[in-house]
Amino acid sequence: MSQTSNSSSRLSALLLAAMACAVSPAVVSAQSADSATAPGLPATPTPNATINLIRLMVERGLLPAADAAKLVEQAETEATQARAAITAAAQPAPVAPPPLEPDTVRVTYIPANVKRQMIEEIRSDVMAEAVAENWAAPRTFPEWVAKYKFFGDVRFRYEGDFYPDGGVPGGTIDFNRINTAAPVDYFSSTSTAQPPSYNADQTRERFRFRARLGSEIDLADNFTSGLRIATGESSSPVSQNQSFGASGGNFSKYALWLDRVFLKYEIQPKAGSSFSAIIGRTENPFFATSMIWSNDLGFDGLVLQGKRKVGENLTPFFTLGALPVFNTSLNFGTDSTASSGGGKAYASQDKWLYAAQTGVIWNINNDLTLKAAIALYEFQNVEGEVSAPIDATTLNTTSGFIGSTDSSRPGFAQKGNTYIALRELTNSTLPGAGNFQYFGLATPFRELAATARLDYNHFEPFQVSLIGEVVTNLAFNSGDIASNGPTQLPGPRNNNSFSGDYEGGNVGWNVNLQVGAVALQKAWDWTAGLGYRYVESDAVVDGFADSDFGGGGTNLQGYTVSGNLALSQNVWMGVRWMSANSIAGDTFKADVLQIDLNAKF
Template sequence: MAYNLISSDQQTQYSKMTKNKTYASLVIGVLATVVFGSAAYSQSSDALIDKLVDKGILSVKEANDLREEANQDFNRAYQVKTGMSDWVNSLKWSGDFRGRYDGIYQDDKNFGPTPGKPNTYANQDRTRFRYRARFGATVSMTDNLEIGLRLGSGDLSSAAPSLGGSIFSANTTLNNDGSRKFIFVDAAYAKWTPRDWFTAQFGKMDNMFWITDAIIDYDYQPEGAQERFTLAATDNQKIQFTSGQFVIAENFNASGAGPNNDAYLFINQVDWTGKWTPKFTTRLGLALMNFKNQMEIPASLQTFINQNGTPASGIGAQNFNPVIARAEATYALDSFPMFKGEFPITLGAEYANNPAASSAPFPGKNYSGSANEAYNLGVIFGSVKQKGNWQIAYNYKTIESAVAWNGLVDDDFGFNTKGGTDVRGHHIKAWYRPCDPLTFVMSYFITEQISNVPGTLAHQQRLSP
């Protein structure tokens, strides 16, 4: 005779629990087989668990517990397999590739006389095919620490290899019969975020300042330290204070016969972001730049920079301590033809003034009272955050020669095939994103020198991404 010590209801519940455990074991087993199956692991495991919840096999709590257990198993297995320390939370790979056509077209009437010499201004066009390749890794660790390393392509910008690659870009020119090309350290930094409202970085890193390329090239990778404090006054109002301490030149001369004071750049900025309605946002910023030992910047570095405008040291140098004000407003339309989702329109303006510039005439140039000013006015239509969408931007810029150091300013917007200061003109840029990994970009520049003396001309057009 057999005795059933479990009631029928209990038996049903027991069978269900046993079945759930069986399914849970099955799920964990399936997850284990894909534990090293790349990023598809997370998506496939979540989909499997969600399906079991939909069928009533697992409760929401059981599903969450299972996800947590699977993640822990994955982390343990990954650490064992790779030898990764248990204080490493994640390792993220990143990279991109850009192919580029760069056409620089000069006005054939360009003429810049130097006493006793023929024309010294560019009047010949230049065509280049170029690429930029970058690959990096970011390690996220416990206690809110992060380190990053990014390698990038680039050309040697000087006959002295010790000076490295270009300050302004990682572009490599297709040239020299298929010769092997260089790889440089594009970024190498440590980052600490002990609180949501504070972050600090040290090394060679991405520039955190909200300043346009009329003052600092978007591809400029400063070296030194930078910090940011964020105050979220409300859910829709945020104030940020950003500070940077950057090394410009490390000077050492044991004999004392040359410069022996290091040159540094300090930048401080406060900016305020406000979201007034779900469709309307604004942002305002004010920044100040200061050099220490600016006049100790070596002539070799100025030659390496190879930009138009007033140098930071030597003959004709000015002190560069500009004040930069920037404002931006964005409104999103509900829809727009040939665009998916809300259609943002952004109006922006930036003004810079360098009160430290002297009023002395620049060598070979006419001085004007506005030679220490710059402004950048622009509008942006659309966005390429979503595939299938497009974006168009227009900017008019005036960058006088004594407003900012040419060692920081955009190297694409210029004249005589060089960027820098003492230039004004138009910049039109368009983007189209047909699919997530691919974006087409085209830029068109129409520029001219501002302070050319009578009888000279420096007009340029440029077509590139």
């Protein structure tokens, strides 16, 4: 018998002995009345014999109620333990599982919630190690690499240059070729040489390409910097085209140029508002068309830009620029043998562009947006200046001679602007005297321009845009041009009529209609355009104007038809046909066909 059963038997024996020693009937009668209300005792008989015996002893007055309650509690505890022991003894002993076959694999069942927790813990540990060792994500780079943004593009072009009948061969003088080489005795009474001129009658076909690669670097704290290199047959500021077979031919390698380099600081105090300061060589910061500034032109100097959103629909903006056009050579004039002081450096003739533009972007409604601006482009010292007197008889024998104003000639030019001779030559009529000349612009330039673009987006994703621009050179004076120049070669050297009257002008305008996708973002997106321009000889500086229309420059009028078709997100084709005729001077006609294949990355 178990220990619990023995304890219960001893308790019952003690209780029976107590009953044998019963006290007087009077005592029994007095205590029985309290038994019914004694706390901890059942009011009625229970299945437990021991508890019933305790209850009976209390009723007979043999046991105080308080002691009985303790005994009942002990009896219930011992009964519970006895039942548990009996239940455990009745359960069969566990049977060992049968032995496993040698190749058997035992898989322990894991609840789903436990598996999920284990997976998350393992993943966290692995990713932490991967990030620390920088091997888990192949497109993840060190932090410093993320600060660099690389970009580039390539373009392959067929270009056909056609010259309709009626053009005057030799009629359009190439002053740029004269000014970028040694002066030649073109205009003396004894010279038979003809000045170099632009092709006006022979068709030319060229296969060309352009490649550009750049990077912008995030310097933190609102600073960025940028670099870009580009191709180009020369240092021309208005073209990055390289013709296959040019630059020496025979599969010679092609040159690369530093095309952009800048440092920029920009803040954006709130949405739609910003201010930036840029120093270096940057993209065109002005809202303008290629009639004034070629699309490939970069600007040197300091530029300030800002815009601020006013209300829901208006965003005024401004651009200011101080841009060096030419810087005088440190030793300019020191190798001259001029009688005015050989070996003495000449005064500087630095050239600058000071520009200011202000405008507004107006969201008229959901379909119409207007962007309009007015700008003043003030050029300093770009016009030619007549030199101090030079003895013409010394020019045949003196090597490396430099006139006091030779650097006032343009460092680069296209065609169209009016020119004057620069050197004031004495004794030019004597036997053996030469008339070796350079040429400079006949007028100063202070260009006032108004530019506007109206976008209509009712037919999204297609857009219809009307772009217009008008410019006038406020510094132009035809009377001053007629009297300008050296004594022996006064007045303008080009843009004259057959009778010798000056025909140049100072006004330019153009208008373009464009339809199609806002941007070529996916295959089969397309755009089409039709434009007309009229640019008189001295409306703008020809060296900075469009280099494609009419072969580049000013003194041109005509139309342009264009179209573009996307072949993928980053590859597209383009076609342009440009037909131009001269306005003043000898007749010049040029038609240009361009077929492009472009890619960007």
